[in-house]
Amino acid sequence: MALDLRKQQVLEAIVECHIETAEPVSSRSIARKYNLGVSPATIRNEMADLEEIGLIRQPHTSAGRVPSQKGYRYYVDKLMKKAELTPREERLIRAIFAKRVKVLADIIQCTLKAVTQLTDYLVFLSGPYFENDVLKKIKIIQLMPGKALLVIMAETGWVHSKAMDLSSDITVDDLAYIELVLNRYFQGLTFKQITRTVLKDVYNELTRYRKTINHILEIMEVVLQEEMKENLYLGGTNRILKQPEYSDIEEVRNLMNFIEKEENLRMILQDADPYRVTVKIGEEIKSEQASKYSAITAVYNVGGNIMGVLGLLGPMRMDYARAMTVVEHMTNVLSEALSEDKFY
Amino acid sequence: MALDLRKQQVLEAIVECHIETAEPVSSRSIARKYNLGVSPATIRNEMADLEEIGLIRQPHTSAGRVPSQKGYRYYVDKLMKKAELTPREERLIRAIFAKRVKVLADIIQCTLKAVTQLTDYLVFLSGPYFENDVLKKIKIIQLMPGKALLVIMAETGWVHSKAMDLSSDITVDDLAYIELVLNRYFQGLTFKQITRTVLKDVYNELTRYRKTINHILEIMEVVLQEEMKENLYLGGTNRILKQPEYSDIEEVRNLMNFIEKEENLRMILQDADPYRVTVKIGEEIKSEQASKYSAITAVYNVGGNIMGVLGLLGPMRMDYARAMTVVEHMTNVLSEALSEDKFY
DNA sequence: CTTTAGCACTCATTTGATAAGAGTGCTAAT
């Protein structure tokens, strides 16, 4: 679909104008704002052509034009210029991350907060998840009779630990033995593989400790599930109400219903391309209910491993250039923040 | 403010009718629905009296009556009959808690979910917090050279642990000594007291380990802060949009703005009475922006210690009887769930 | 062949006037 230069300019003008005002764009307003050197009539002719190809459409006969899904796609792929964050915004981000965040959950929160303040769209964020972490060592440490600590150490340096209650006749030696066997089975496997491994194997070798081992494995499962659970954080629910498309309560309800179901958001995050910022426009999002929205996603990673995904959801009339820049920037910030192991 | 029986009946009718329909209540509709044995004209006379005392008011001259804040208060204090959960609802709750929740965060989530499904108001929940937990023992366990586990055991049986990186020339003996000193200082204190204790005291005794002890204390602070942080969970944001008062977008924005600020919610939760379900109506909520809302709160506890607060926020036209029952019931469920120490 | 001025036409939105309806307050009768 090759467009001549002027058609591109007209399309760009329509998209950008519509993004700014949320109103249908008229030929006259384009002639006024953009110096294309032609009259509204000429622009009207171009518009008629663009409409025929399906890049724009008319809400009703006597209205201006609005970009179609295809039009936005063309704009994003071919016309859009990359946006830059202002120094002011850079400063905002640094300010948010300034108070040396030390806890994982805080870093996530800060990111969420920053993106929320930067965009007025829905922000959601998954991870970090550890399922590809490799188990280095399991330790079982008795804290007191009847109580032990299960410590799971990963190659990446992460340590997960949980206390557990045991029947009090289990001795330290018993625990040492169990630890030995567990390490033999699980060492070198990823967390994902461990949860997939049929636990019965281990179980058989440790029939002597049937009850205890049952308990430990159960706890281990809980710990791993807990840690592997791709946590989902959501923000910006009030910010997005500023968008004019949500001055109708029915639209708000739709949106809220959509985001209420975590699967929907997870689905969007799953489609993120590991190597670049992903833009899904309207029906490109798999979910039927999302046909009016657009989503922007990018992954963040630590040491080459994908740790999670950051996403934005907004109306199709989204400031793509800006949103993409913010998402890209913040995934970088997040990746960096997680790479310093100065937090616990 | 003593009202004769019939005035009470009329007020009750107005409140209940308005709660149900969200519309001003007319004298005729009361005469029809409630069998007071009098004509609308009589009821009108009573209404005029009630209005004079300030228990109800008229949105405009030719409209029915609406309860005032004072009117709701009277209703809640004197007229309201306690509601009961239906067997169906009891089943719903049990279903939600059925899949043997094992992780603290899950119990919270389940509670939130249950209340959300039961009420159509905003649900928020703080805690659990541990600041009154008494420290039983600190352990520092070396995992490998340069890596140790800080274990904090509380009297209640809770165990918090975090891994930390240390400089690799710290020996096991060093750690044992540090552990000893820390225990000497902190054992028997509540977490709150520990964070208040001037850390310098300890610091002085352990000058030998200046760097290490600094690091450990820092981590301990993080752990305690993390655990003591009164987490705030929020749900029902989409459910509340069902309430007719939020068919106007402006109202929605107000509400969202209000709940966006955690302080506002915390403030409400702080006002909870430890011994009974608390109802704050309109301006009784301290925050100015909340003058249109009502809040219902109740604490949950474990072994006599308050662990957190569950709250509901909705329009003043709230089904108080029902909401109070739900809140009371769910704080009980929550207290029980947390008392079984079958979770990790 | 391209561009554009001019004009008729369409359709959403605003405005104003009118009617309908709900509900009250008051008065006088019961």
Add this chain to the structure above:
DNA sequence: ATTAGCACTCTTATCAAATGAGTGCTAAAG
């Protein structure tokens, strides 16, 4: 003390007309 009856008030719905933004088309000009 109660209530039927009625005038009065104020909101909401309805409809027609006016307004105006914007297009599409045609014919003239470049």
